[in-house]
Amino acid sequence: MKISYNWLQQFIQLTEPAEEIGALLTKSGLEVEGIEKFESIQGGLCGIVIGKVLTCEKHPGADKLKKTTVDIGNGTILPIVCGAANVAEGQKVVVATVGATLYPTEGEPFKISKAKIRGEVSEGMICAEDEIGLGKSHDGIMVLQTELPVGTSAAEYFKVENDYTFEIGLTPNRADAASHLGVARDLRALLKREICKGEEKSLPAPKEKFNINVSVENTEACPRYSGIVIKGVSVKESPEWLKNRLKSIGISPINNIVDCTNFILHDLGQPLHAFDLAKVGNTIKVKTVADGTEFVTLDGNKRKTDSQRPHDLQC
Amino acid sequence: MEIKEKLTAKDLMICNADEPMCIAGVFGGLDSGVKPETTAIFLESAYFSPDYVRKTAQHHGIKTDSSFRFERGTDPNITVDALNKAATLILELAEGEIASDLIDIYPTPIQNFEIETSFSYIHKLIGKKIPSETIVEILSNLGISILEEKEDTLKVSVPPFKVDVQREADIVEEVLRIYGYDNIEINTKIRTEYIADFPKKDKAKLHGKLGNLLTGAGFSEIVTNSLTRESYQKLIENGDNPVLILNKLSEDLGVMRQTLLFSGLEVIAYNVNRRQKDLKFYEFGKTYFKTEKGYTEKDRLALFITGNQHDESWIAKDAPADFFTLKNFIQRIIEKLNIKGLTIKTISSSYFSEGLEYQIKGKTLVQFGKVADKILKAIDLKQAVYSADFDAALLLDLLSETTVYQEISKFPEVRRDLSLVIDKGVTFDQIKQLAQSKERKILQEINVFDVYEGSNLGDNKKSYSVSFYLQDNEKTLTDKVIDQTMQKLMDSFEKDLGAIIRK
Known part of the structure; x- marks a missing residue:
């Protein structure tokens, strides 16, 4: 566990x-x-900071390269040779400083070192999304829209x-x-320290009451059964914080509803199951059925990874 | 990938009006879960009986994060809190609105578990006096509420989520694990002693020593099952009261073996049936017997030889292994352990059609010989097998930890041969014993190098050609001493064995 x-x-x-x-x-x-x-994010974006492009001119020895100076705060101004087409003066960019190790989305990690590129000194690298493992995009360098000062760590900006x-x-x-x-x-x-369970928010009262009839036939097997109907939900990706919570304990995020039930399972220890109301209709019966009744389920091994069937992890 | 599960009448299901949607607490159905196009959900938060979930999960061979928790026991009193927290979160992340009252079916609320204990009991079990305030604080912090605290008695109320706290001792465990096992000092008066005797000699040493010897001599080690067929026992003497297996898996595994012979022969038959006919095996194993008081186990070492002595070769003729091949290996074991003072007897046993027994101080060390045809037939073996059955416990007793070295004599050895005509009933061993008793000092070794039987000797007679090796460790033997010694031996052969010395 x-x-x-x-x-x-x-x-x-x-x-x-x-x-x-x-x-x-x-x-x-x-x-x-x-x-x-x-x-x-692998590597935790260590050694990567926000910088501002001060000057940007064509590299004297190469057509496709640009020679820039970048302010990374504390009065440090780095000369950096950059190959991206979209780099321009005044941009706020992601700068990997000398000594930082980058973990690209694809390929081996590599370390930034001082280099001479076609005769021009380059002390760092202006990064694209895939170069620091944030995504798959390699459409030029990332240009940040931020009020954060230069020198702020990228980890802070990207909320690592x-x-x-x-x-x-x-x-x-x-x-x-x-x-x-x-x-x-x-x-x-x-x-000997207090536990804080967070403030108990009472649920808003239902505006319209959906007619649902819940009954438990076998109370020995099911001593307690609680439930609630929620309408008008939109199934989508969960926010970063929730995805990170689940990832940190080795669970792949699926969608916001399933992630919520998984989150509560590991949070409070109470397994939950979200049924599609369209399938439930107006009746829920908790009971045993006749011997030999067939029931179609997903393969037990597949269920954890199959994101097409989001309900599969939980019951 | 979908699979169909056949439900049993013990599987608790969550059903809609027509059909089951989900196996309670274990896994969901194909269409009842949340899909990308889902707009409304029913959120379930239940407490299912651990017994039901465990049986169902086991029956269908599926373990999920849910079943893992339900089968160990969840907290029945948290379902509504969990539902509230989850619903709040869903409203926040997936919009939507609550569309029903909170449904909660809980006909018989599960009560807290009351346990009465005493501080003195806690102190006694822990072995240290922990202040009662500390005990009360620890229990309260763990969620166990104190109902009554009066002088020595302590009455507590354990919430159902603490599924493992049921007895007085469990309360003590809760206190101790939080107080810290490391914080209990070891009393200086505590001491330990070994209760069991260490075996004086290590069985593994015997196994290693003889295993090396036998493996080096071309044997393979086998390990066979102690359970065997009851019908085998009927083939041997005293085999009528074996240790029976009460819940035997099959007739083949019905009794505990009383000899290593049958299982070894089965291995031989298996190999012979696969065209491996020249085999040498050994096994260190146990045999099992009933006694008046109960049961006993015996350590045995068994050897098996069958087929040719060595592989086919251009340089040597095929020589089938025989009684003497086996005897040779037995002799090697005896020499390896430096066992002296054996007496040899011929035996009639249901195991062997012909065989010998070596005894030492009245105890049987080994029986060996040609395995009886009746037994070979029962195993369906058509080739002769020679087998030995050692008492491994006695071998272990005789195993000496020390090796004694002796200087080789600097003085030459002399050989004298004699031809003796004797009665057929006289064995070489008798000749050897007699010679050794008459001449202890310079007689080093005796050997038979020729045996002759024929009508010219007389019906009941045979002729042995025997060599005698004489050597003195302190001086060179003179002809005079040699002649005197041989004369002494010849006299006693004539007198005690009725031998005729052929000159």
């Missing part, structure tokens, strides 16, 4: 480094088998999430700790 350090912070304030928390959890019976650093993930070997008796809330409860006792 994977638990994210930043996610835990939503429940309990942690000032201790991840290693210390890991050791504490192990001692109390939640064995931490490993701690991994999670970066939402740096996190630590604990791999916990959960023993079968510790079902109560199979969520971030559960682990935070143990930390509350260990650190």
Whole structure:
């Protein structure tokens, strides 16, 4: 089971480094088998800053290259030779400084070093989207529309999430700790620090009431059944923060609805399932059916990765 | 990819008016989930019984993040909170609006679990007095509420999400794991002792020593099943009361073996049937018997030889392995372990059609011989097999950890030969024993180099040509001493064995 350090912070304030928390959890019976650093962008955009193109002129020795000077803050002005067609004076751009390692979307990582390109000194690189692993676009360099001052780290601009993930070997008796809330409860006792569950927002009252009839026939198998109808939703991609949360514990984001149910599962430990109301109709019955009834499902192995069938991860 | 699952009457399903949509707590159906074109959803948050979910997930062989949690037990009291949080999040991320009241079917709320314990019990089990305030603080922080705290007694209420906290001892565990196992000092009075005796000799050493010897001599090691067919036991003496397997998987695995013979022969038959006819095997294994008190195991070493002594070759004729081939290997084992003082007996046993037994101090060390035809027939083997059955526990007893070195004599060795005509009943071993008892000092070795039987000797007679090797470690032997010694031996052969010395 994977638990994210930043996610835990939503429940309990942690000032201790991840290693210390890991050791504490192990001692109390939640064995931490490993701690991994999670970066939402590989390399964490280390050594990459926002810069402003001060001058831009044609390279004396090459037709397709340009010779620029770029201000990267603190009075540092770098000469950079750039091959992109769209570079121009006054742009705010992403600059990889000497010593930074870039992790391009495709291909091997490489390190930026001081170079002479066709006789002109170049101390850095103005980056395109794919060169720093942000996307697949190579349509020239990225031009930023930002008020942030030069010298601001790109990690800040692109909101890189740096996190630590604990791999916990959960023993079968510790079902109560199979969520971030559960682990935070143990930390509350260990650190004697309060848990904050966030403010309880009461749901808005329904404007129109959809007629749905829910019944539980086998209360032994299903002691409690709760549910609610939500209409007018639009299924789309989740925002970055939610995608990063899920990615940090090794779950591929699917769409906003499924991601929400997955998020709550790992947040509170309560599995949820979102049914398409069109399929449900007006009736939900929780019951056992006759022996041998056929039921079509997705292949158990495929379900986790098949993003075409977003409901498949959850029930 | 879709697959069809056949449901059982134990699978709890979430159904619409007509058909099942989802197997509760395990996995969703093909069309009931959220699709890109979905505009309205029913969001479910339930507490399913761990037993049902476990059985269903196991039956269909599927484990999901949901079933993983449901089968271990989720918190029945969080379903509504979770639903609220999820719905709020969905409204925020996917727009939409709430279109029903919050449905909550919870006919019999699951109660907190009450446990009564005492501080003295907690102290006793932990082995250290932890202040009662600390205990109360730890339990409260874990979500376990204190119902009553009176002098020594402590009554607590455990919420259902703590599925593993059911007994008094579990409360102690909760306290201890948070207090920290490392914070319990070890009492200086605590000490440990080994309860079991370490075996004086290491079985692995015997196995290694003899395994190396036998493997080096062209044997292959086999390891066979201790479970065997009951019908085999009927072929051997005392085989009528084997250790039976109560829940045997098949007739072939019905009893615990009382000998390594049958399983070894099965291996031979398997190989012979695949055109591997020249085989040498050994196995270190156990045999199993009932005793008056219960059961006992014995360590055995079995050897098997069949087919030719060596592979086909241009330089040597094919020589079928025989009794003496096997005896040679047994002799090597005995020499390797430097075992002295064996007595040899011929045996009649249901295992062997002819065979010998070596004893040491009245205990049987090994029985070996030609495997009886009746047994070979039962295994469906048509070629002769020679087998030995060692008492491996006795071998281990005899295994010496030390090796004694001796200087080789500087003085020459002398050989004298004798031809003895003796009764057929007299064995070479008797001749050897007698000679060794008469001459202990300079007689080093005796060997038979020719055997003759014929009508000219008389019906009940045979002739042995025996060589004697004499050597003194301290001086060169003189003719006089040699002649005296040989005379002494000849006299005793004539007198004690009725031998006629042919000159």
